[in-house]
Amino acid sequence: MTESGPGAAVRLGRLVVPVECPGCGADDVRWCDECEAPWWEPPLRCETGAPRLSALDPPLPVWSIAELDGPVHGVIAAWKDAGRRDLGALLGAAMRRAAAEVAPALASVVAPGAAPVAVVPCPARAAHTRRRGADLPRALAEAAAAGLSDRGFPAAVRAVLVPGRGASRGAGDRGRWRAGAPRASRDAWVSREASAALLVDDVVTTGATLARAADALAGTPIVPVGALVLASAQGPSRGPSVGRG
Ligand SMILES: [Zn+2]
Numbered sequence: 009m010t011e012s013g014p015g016a017a018v019r020l021g022r023l024v025v026p027v028e029c030p031g032c033g034a035d036d037v038r039w040c041d042e043c044e045a046p047w048w049e050p051p052l053r054c055e056t057g058a059p060r061l062s063a064l065d066p067p068l069p070v071w072s073i074a075e076l077d078g079p080v081h082g083v084i085a086a087w088k089d090a091g092r093r094d095l096g097a098l099l100g101a102a103m104r105r106a107a108a109e110v111a112p113a114l115a116s117v118v119a120p121g122a123a124p125v126a127v128v129p130c131p132a133r134a135a136h137t138r139r140r141g142a143d144l145p146r147a148l149a150e151a152a153a154a155g156l157s158d159r160g161f162p163a164a165v166r167a168v169l170v171p172g173r174g175a176s177r178g179a180g181d182r183g184r185w186r187a188g189a190p191r192a193s194r195d196a197w198v199s200r201e202a203s204a205a206l207l208v209d210d211v212v213t214t215g216a217t218l219a220r221a222a223d224a225l226a227g228t229p230i231v232p233v234g235a236l237v238l239a240s241a242q243g244p245s246r247g248p249s250v251g252r253g
Contacts, residue, residue, distance in 0.1 A: 030082045030090070031043025031079030031080070032079055039083065043079045043082075043083060046074040046079070048102070050106070051071035051072060052071065052072065053069060053070065054071070055215065058213070059214055060216040061215035062215075068218065070234070071113075071235070071236050073239065075239060076241045080239050083095055088140070096147055099151075100148070102238065104151045104152065104154050107158075107206070110234065115161065117234075118233070125162065125164075126163075126204070127153040127156070127164065127206050128165075128169060128206070128221070128230065129145035129167055129208050130169065130208065130221050131190055148210065150165055152236055163206070166195070166196075166203070168196035168230055169224055170190060172189045173188075188220070190220060192230070196225065207222065207235035209237045210239070212237045218235050218237075
């Protein structure tokens with residue numbers, strides 16, 4: 009049996025590239041309304057649940073849009089590592105809205121007339137960027153910078169962190185911590201004027217990545233004053249946690 013015409017082409021397309029919601033597996037949608045809903049939540053502070061961040065001095069406020077539960081994890085994983093680059097539209101829009109909401113909090117620590125806020129992506133490993141054929145952390149940072157600009161807040165992406173190398177065999181705890189850590193590139197020192205920086209990453213679990221990023225920028229004119237992530241393992245604190253359920 010042979011078929012022809014546009015309908016056949018569509019059916020063939022479905023056969024070759026089945027589309028399903030990466031959050032719940034619903035058929036024939038790029039993502040479903042239910043799995044999109046968490047991305048419309050306002051970003052909330054989440055650093056208190058991340059052990060590596062609570063030790064930072066000065067402390068780094070971290071805002072997270074969603075809790076890293078099954079559907080949220082599914083969407084992020086599909087975007088990063090299953091070739092669902094189309095999800096960048098969903099996640100980029102969420103990051104942009106979230107940055108716009110965070111802007112007033114940053115305004116309280118950035119002097120009027122100061123240099124534009126540096127939006128600094130936590131870099132992916134070079135091998136990951138090569139495999140994906142795209143610099144996804146940078147895409148998130150671009151979206152965040154757009155969100156700050158939406159609120160009239162001058163902001164620019166400054167990709168001043170370069171990925172660290174893997175730990176050498178036999179390295180101690182401190183060595184492993186240092187070995188995987190990003191480094192500040194020469195670009196971090198380009199401007200003599202200090203810039204407040206918003207770090208951007210996809211997820212926070214222990215907070216080690218953000219802590220290392222802040223550590224790497226210590227001593228440069230790029231001064232982290234906050235971080236914004238798509239999702240956090242502990243979930244953002246949505247008001248008092250007592251008296252529920
Ligand atoms: Zn879904």
